[in-house]
Amino acid sequence: MVPHLITALTGPINELEQRMLDAMPAIERWFRLEWMEHTPPFYTSVDLRNAGFKLAPVDTSLFPHGWHHLTAEMMPLAVQAAMAAIEKICPEARNLLIVPENHLQSPSDVADLAQLQRIFNLAGLNVRVGSIDPELKKATTFQLADGQSVAVEPALRVRKRVGLRHFDPCTILLNNELPAGPPGILEDLYEQYLLPPLQAGWTVRRRSRHTRCYEEVGKRFGKMLGIDHWLIHPISHSAEAGKTKARRMEALRAAVDQTFSKVRRKYKEYGIGEKPFVVIKADDAGDEAGVAVLRDARDLPTLEESGQLPRSGHWLVQEGVLTQERVHEAVAEPVVYTMDRYVVGGVYRMHPGESAGLGGRARGASYVPLAFEHSTQLPQPGERPGASAPNRFYMYGVVARLAMLAASYELEATDPEMLELA
Amino acid sequence: MVPHLITALTGPINELEQRMLDAMPAIERWFRLEWMEHTPPFYTSVDLRNAGFKLAPVDTSLFPHGWHHLTAEMMPLAVQAAMAAIEKICPEARNLLIVPENHLQSPSDVADLAQLQRIFNLAGLNVRVGSIDPELKKATTFQLADGQSVAVEPALRVRKRVGLRHFDPCTILLNNELPAGPPGILEDLYEQYLLPPLQAGWTVRRRSRHTRCYEEVGKRFGKMLGIDHWLIHPISHSAEAGKTKARRMEALRAAVDQTFSKVRRKYKEYGIGEKPFVVIKADDAGDEAGVAVLRDARDLPTLEESGQLPRSGHWLVQEGVLTQERVHEAVAEPVVYTMDRYVVGGVYRMHPGESAGLGGRARGASYVPLAFEHSTQLPQPGERPGASAPNRFYMYGVVARLAMLAASYELEATDPEMLELA
Numbered sequence: 034m035v036p037h038l039i040t041a042l043t044g045p046i047n048e049l050e051q052r053m054l055d056a057m058p059a060i061e062r063w064f065r066l067e068w069m070e071h072t073p074p075f076y077t078s079v080d081l082r083n084a085g086f087k088l089a090p091v092d093t094s095l096f097p098h099g100w101h102h103l104t105a106e107m108m109p110l111a112v113q114a115a116m117a118a119i120e121k122i123c124p125e126a127r128n129l130l131i132v133p134e135n136h137l138q139s140p141s142d143v144a145d146l147a148q149l150q151r152i153f154n155l156a157g158l159n160v161r162v163g164s165i166d167p168e169l170k171k172a173t174t175f176q177l178a179d180g181q182s183v184a185v186e187p188a189l190r191v192r193k194r195v196g197l198r199h200f201d202p203c204t205i206l207l208n209n210e211l212p213a214g215p216p217g218i219l220e221d222l223y224e225q226y227l228l229p230p231l232q233a234g235w236t237v238r239r240r241s242r243h244t245r246c247y248e249e250v251g252k253r254f255g256k257m258l259g260i261d262h263w264l265i266h267p268i269s270h271s272a273e274a275g276k277t278k279a280r281r282m283e284a285l286r287a288a289v290d291q292t293f294s295k296v297r298r299k300y301k302e303y304g305i306g307e308k309p310f311v312v313i314k315a316d317d318a319g320d321e322a323g324v325a326v327l328r329d330a331r332d333l334p335t336l337e338e339s340g341q342l343p344r345s346g347h348w349l350v351q352e353g354v355l356t357q358e359r360v361h362e363a364v365a366e367p368v369v370y371t372m373d374r375y376v377v378g379g380v381y382r383m384h385p386g387e388s389a390g391l392g393g394r395a396r397g398a399s400y401v402p403l404a405f406e407h408s409t410q411l412p413q414p415g416e417r418p419g420a421s422a423p424n425r426f427y428m429y430g431v432v433a434r435l436a437m438l439a440a441s442y443e444l445e446a447t448d449p450e451m452l453e454l455a
Numbered sequence: 456m457v458p459h460l461i462t463a464l465t466g467p468i469n470e471l472e473q474r475m476l477d478a479m480p481a482i483e484r485w486f487r488l489e490w491m492e493h494t495p496p497f498y499t500s501v502d503l504r505n506a507g508f509k510l511a512p513v514d515t516s517l518f519p520h521g522w523h524h525l526t527a528e529m530m531p532l533a534v535q536a537a538m539a540a541i542e543k544i545c546p547e548a549r550n551l552l553i554v555p556e557n558h559l560q561s562p563s564d565v566a567d568l569a570q571l572q573r574i575f576n577l578a579g580l581n582v583r584v585g586s587i588d589p590e591l592k593k594a595t596t597f598q599l600a601d602g603q604s605v606a607v608e609p610a611l612r613v614r615k616r617v618g619l620r621h622f623d624p625c626t627i628l629l630n631n632e633l634p635a636g637p638p639g640i641l642e643d644l645y646e647q648y649l650l651p652p653l654q655a656g657w658t659v660r661r662r663s664r665h666t667r668c669y670e671e672v673g674k675r676f677g678k679m680l681g682i683d684h685w686l687i688h689p690i691s692h693s694a695e696a697g698k699t700k701a702r703r704m705e706a707l708r709a710a711v712d713q714t715f716s717k718v719r720r721k722y723k724e725y726g727i728g729e730k731p732f733v734v735i736k737a738d739d740a741g742d743e744a745g746v747a748v749l750r751d752a753r754d755l756p757t758l759e760e761s762g763q764l765p766r767s768g769h770w771l772v773q774e775g776v777l778t779q780e781r782v783h784e785a786v787a788e789p790v791v792y793t794m795d796r797y798v799v800g801g802v803y804r805m806h807p808g809e810s811a812g813l814g815g816r817a818r819g820a821s822y823v824p825l826a827f828e829h830s831t832q833l834p835q836p837g838e839r840p841g842a843s844a845p846n847r848f849y850m851y852g853v854v855a856r857l858a859m860l861a862a863s864y865e866l867e868a869t870d871p872e873m874l875e876l877a
Contacts, residue, residue, distance in 0.1 A: 058549065061538070061579020065546040110531055113797055116483070117539055120796075124487040127480065157483020374542075375535055 046085050049265075050428050052258055060431055063257055064374070064438070071441040073374045075118060075206070075228040079433035080382070081367045082267075082354035086305055088428065089267045089354050090436035091312075092320065093243060095233040095444075096210050097370060098134075099380065100152065101144035107378030108152070111370070115156035118373035123203050123226055129158040130195065130202035132188060132219070134209050135166035143175040147183045149208060163188030163197050165209065165216050190218045194225055204228060210235060210319055232447040240316050240349040241271035242446065247439035254435055265432055267352040268295045271316055274347040281346065282337065285313070288350040289330050296352045310353035315345030326353065369433035376430040468507050471687075472850050474680055482853055485679055486796070486860070493863040495796045497540060497628070497650040501855035502804070503789045504689075504776035508727055510850065511689045511776050512858035513734075514742065515665060517655040517866075518632050519792060520556075521802065522574065523566035529800030530574070533792070537578035540795035544648055545625050551580040552617065552624035554610060554641070556631050557588035565597040569605045571630060585610030585619050587631065587638050612640045616647055626650060632657060632741055654869040662738050662771040663693035664868065669861035676857055687854055689774040690717045693738055696769035703768065704759065707735070710772040711752050718774045732775035737767030748775065791855035798852035 053060060078097035079090050103111060119126055131153070133146050146162065153160045162185045172186040186197045195218060196202055204226040205219075211234030219231060232238070248266055255262030270288035275281040289311055296309040308328065313336075315322040323343035325336055336342060358365045364384040370377050445451055475482060500519035501512045525533060541548055553575070555568050568584065575582045584607045594608040608619045617640060618624055626648040627641070633656030641653060654660070670688055677684030692710035697703040711733055718731040730750065735758075737744040745765035747758055758764060780787045780803075787803040867873055 058576070058579050058581045062547070062549055065542055065548075065579070068542070069546050106528055110535060113532060113535055116797070120487055120490070124491050125484070126487075127484055154480070157480050157487070159480045375538070 046083060046088060049088065049260065050424055052260060053428050053431055054424060056258055057427070059257065063254070064434060067438055068374050071438065071445065073371070073437060074233070074440045074444060076370070076372045077433075077437045077440055079369045079371070079436045081369060081429055081432060082356050083358050083367065084307075084355040085357040086303060087264045087354065088432055089265055089352075090247065090432055091267060091351065091354060093247075093436045093440050094319070095229050095238070095440060096134075096208050098142075098145050098208070099368065100148040100370070101141065102380040103148065103370065103378040108155075110375070111152050111372060111377040112155045114372040114375040114377050115152050117375070119153075119156060119158065119204075121373070122228070126203045127159055128196075128200060128202040128204075129153050129160045130163045130188070130197065130200070130205045131160060132165055132205060132207050132209050133162055133185065135164065135168070137164075137175065137185065140177065143177055143183055144181075146175075146185075146208070147177060147181050149206075150183060153206070159200075161186065161197055161200050161202075163195070163200075165218055188218060193221070193223065195219065195222060207233070212318070212321075230444065230448070232449065233444060235318050237447050238317070238443075239271075240314060240351075241269070243439055243443050244269045244271075244349065244351070246442040246446070247436060250435050250439045250442065263299055265435065267354055268292055268299070269349055269351040272348045272350065282333075285342075285348055285350070286330070286333060288348070289313070289327060289333060292350045292352060293330055307355060312351045312353045313343060314349050314351060315343040316347045316349045318343070318345055367429050369429055371433060371437050374434075374437075376433060379426060379429060468505060468510060471510065471682065472846055474682060475850050475853055476846060478680055479849070481679065485676070486856060489860055490796050493860065493867065495793070495859060496655070496862045496866060498792070498794045499855075499859045499862055501791045501793070501858045503791065503851055503854060504778050505780050505789070506729075506777040507779040508725060509686045509776065510854055511687055511774075512669070512854055513689060513773065513776060515669075515858045515862050516741075517651050517660070517862060518556075518630050520564075520567050520630070521790065522570040522792070523563065524802040525570065525792065525800040530577075532797070533574050533794060533799040534577045536794040536797040536799050537574050539797070541575075541578060541580065541626075543795070544650070548625045549581055550618075550622060550624040550626075551575050551582045552585045552610070552619065552622070552627045553582060554587055554627060554629050554631050555584055555607065557586065557590070559586075559597065559607065562599065565599055565605055566603075568597075568607075568630070569599060569603050571628075572605060575628070581622075583608065583619055583622050583624075585617070585622075587640055610640060615643075615645065617641065617644060629653075629655070634740070634743075652866065652870070654871065655866060657740050659869050660739070660865070661693075662736060662773075663691070665861055665865050666691045666693075666771065666773075668864035668868070669858060672857050672861045672864065685721055687857065689776055690714055690721070691771055691773040694770045694772065704755075707764075707770055707772070708752070708755060710770070711735070711749060711755060714772045714774060715752055729777060734773045734775045735764060736771050736773060737765040738769045738771045740765070740767055789851050791851055793855060793859050796856075796859075798855060801848060801851060801855075 074095055076095075076097055078094045078099065080092040080094075082089055082091050100111075131146070131150060134142065137143060137146065150160045150162065162183060164185050165188050169185065169187050172184060174182050174184045176182045188195055189197060194201060195205055202225065205222070206228055207219075211231070214236040215231040215234060219227065244267075248262070251262040251266040255265065270291045272281070272284035272288040275284050292311045293309060296311070299305075300307065300309055310326060310328045313325040313327060314320070322345055323341070325341050325343060327333060327336060342348070356364050356366055358367070358381075365381040366384070367379055368382055369379045496517055498517075498519055500516045500521065502514040502516075504511055504513050522533075553568070553572060556564065559565060559568065572582045572584060584605060586607050587610050591607065591609050594606060596604050596606045598604045610617055611619060616623060617627055624647065627644070628650055629641075633653070636658040637653040637656060641649065666689075670684070673684040673688040677687065692713045694703065694706035694710040697706050714733045715731060718733070721727075722729065722731055732748060732750045735747040735749060736742070744767055745763070747763050747765060749755060749758060764770070778786050778788055780789070786806040788806070789801055790804055791801045792799050
């Protein structure tokens with residue numbers, strides 16, 4: 034089934050698309066030069082929002098999930114990118130250990146993990162799964178409906194190395210957000226590659242840092258392309274943690290006001306008739322901590338009283354970016370997967386029945402992923418903008434790679450070794 | 456349309472397939488380590504023959520043609536591999552010049568060139584085509600039936616660089632076999648990357664050297680896998696150039712006898728009931744110089760008298776490898792395309808109506824290319840051997856990469872800079 038893009042393929046976004054298609058060789062060269070200076074995060078998934086007048090990343094996961102949504106056509110690309118990544122990091126590698134999320138439960142968790150294991154196995158590694166979940170005491174095999182299975186064993190720490198019984202990996206692939214901070218078992222590993230590094234976890238990570246890095250990347254990219262970087266960048270303000278609840282709420286209110294005010298100015302500048310809204314996220318936690326949508330600054334007290342604010346001491350207020358994309362009747366949000374420096378695939382996250390696209394991931398939304406159309410990784414330069422899904426996907430791939438580049442800056446800024454040097 | 460492999464998916468070849476599937480991580484690691492020491496040829500196409508009891512490469516082109524046969528599914532892989540290649544060779548690259556064969560004529564020549572241009576354009580380069588054909592005096596646009604076109608301009612040499620008017624490439628991609636030797640316009644280029652290097656042309660290249668390199672590679676690979684390397688290697692002997700015609704024919708006869716005798720011994724060892732045959736090729740020219748099939752050493756004088764020997768002063772006699780593969784009724788020979796270190800696609804070259812698979816490319820055969828099945832780049836480790844096209848294609852990709860590795864050894868052995876050091 035091929036998603037049918039309705040709103041997405043019309044409107045002013047086509048100008049941006051045209052610019053990117055025209056500048057394709059310059060854009061690719063710009064990325065090549067960036068990757069000479071910066072190491073791409075091992076893998077990411079980037080949530081995008083296409084408002085018709087702007088296209089922006091709203092979330093960059095450094096422990097991406099949903100690999101099972103990649104279609105059979107996308108798999109060879111992911112495998113080839115995985116091969117390229119391994120060649121660079123550790124060509125002598127034989128064994129790779131995947132550390133999954135704790136509490137694997139749903140069939141989709143297992144299917145996701147099975148696909149990730151398959152990608153690295155096909156890239157030429159012995160791949161096993163080692164859990165750091167303290168509740169997992171012995172090897173457990175999870176069965177999938179299609180007959181596949183994934184064996185998950187408790188990860189073992191033996192002196193300076195992590196592995197499994199009779200399995201000594203040279204690389205450890207983290208696919209665990211580490212919500213409770215870096216566990217002892219993974220600390221002070223100097224003999225093995227740990228990817229992504231521990232500072233990618235939420236104990237160190239801040240959305241606001243990512244956003245600042247993204248703004249820097251977006252400005253430079255916008256200058257190269259000759260566009261206002263707002264067209265690819267959501268405005269945001271962080272509300273710093275205060276000592277008291279009142280102080281925290283004051284900081285949040287200020288951030289909300291600043292964001293609304295800047296967005297209004299931009300809407301006016303571009304003659305956009307829509308009503309702006311903002312999204313409040315935890316600065317130091319993923320979307321599972323909650324995402325609140327605020328359509329009017331005056332509703333903030335109500336939001337607070339009803340307990341709908343994300344569970345966090347400090348927040349990031351982000352410009353809400355409307356989602357104009359629909360597949361049939363449902364709101365469709367593109368998610369782009371990267372590995373090494375390559376875009377390896379994309380899916381639509383679907384919100385069936387939801388009327389207007391929310392800027393954040395709405396709570397309780399159900400996800401019906403859809404693959405992008407066949408071989409849409411490749412733009413078709415001759416085509417008129419807005420006329421072809423491949424071209425739209427090229428633009429998505431560019432913006433996703435900008436977010437990936439921002440994540441690279443971010444990980445450099447929090448690299449303990451770099452901090453020691455500084 | 457999906458090719459239906461008949462003979463190919465049964466028989467002893469399945470043992471070899473099973474070994475390769477079982478050893479997949481070891482094989483991939485082996486290649487990774489090889490590529491740490493050796494530079495892969497920029498691109499190749501490798502002709503394979505599957506005899507049911509053995510699988511061997513019979514021709515490795517360093518100026519591959521037929522890119523237009525790659526399907527839409529394979530294109531993203533080719534583009535991603537091209538990106539990886541450019542990143543390594545010249546990340547600052549903006550402009551790439553393709554030097555095509557002289558005398559472009561047929562629509563398939565033009566479609567091939569258009570696809571090659573498209574691959575590197577989509578990898579993020581400005582790509583133009585500069586011909587070194589002395590008969591091409593001015594820019595010429597070739598139209599394709601589907602509306603595409605390719606502009607070919609005369610390549611210009613300005614002091615130490617080659618380019619076009621207002622187009623100064625940093626990399627020059629040779630897609631020209633240089634049958635008449637390296638033209639002056641391409642010699643002594645020290646400021647630009649010339650890929651593949653001039654010694655890849657037939658003035659320097661010898662099939663016998665490639666074969667020796669391949670035997671070395673095959674032996675080491677066979678040892679790692681625990682197999683007789685004959686299962687992936689065609690026996691061959693070169694007939695050195697003699698001063699007189701009588702001497703040359705004597706050398707050829709000796710090479711034919713040696714080859715037949717070794718092949719017979721192998722057939723006996725493996726209990727193969729087929730009648731061996733050999734193929735005579737020019738040692739210093741591509742298949743366009745002619746390929747002669749010899750079923751009995753006693754027919755050699757007849758072959759010579761009838762003028763059917765390849766046009767060359769010295770020959771390579773190669774073990775004929777039967778082609779047991781059929782798509783419908785036609786003989787199907789797999790051709791695997793590589794770029795950088797990756798397998799990017801494959802096609803079947805078809806010989807409709809031909810009864811028995813010849814070891815070489817028969818003269819006058821018509822070619823009906825077919826794509827391999829959908830996403831067959833990826834093996835399916837769970838499947839029983841012979842049961843799935845993807846697994847067969849994995850084995851083809853492995854053997855093609857062995858031939859590519861041999862080409863890398865070969866280019867190193869003839870690298871003028873390395874020779875100076877030696």
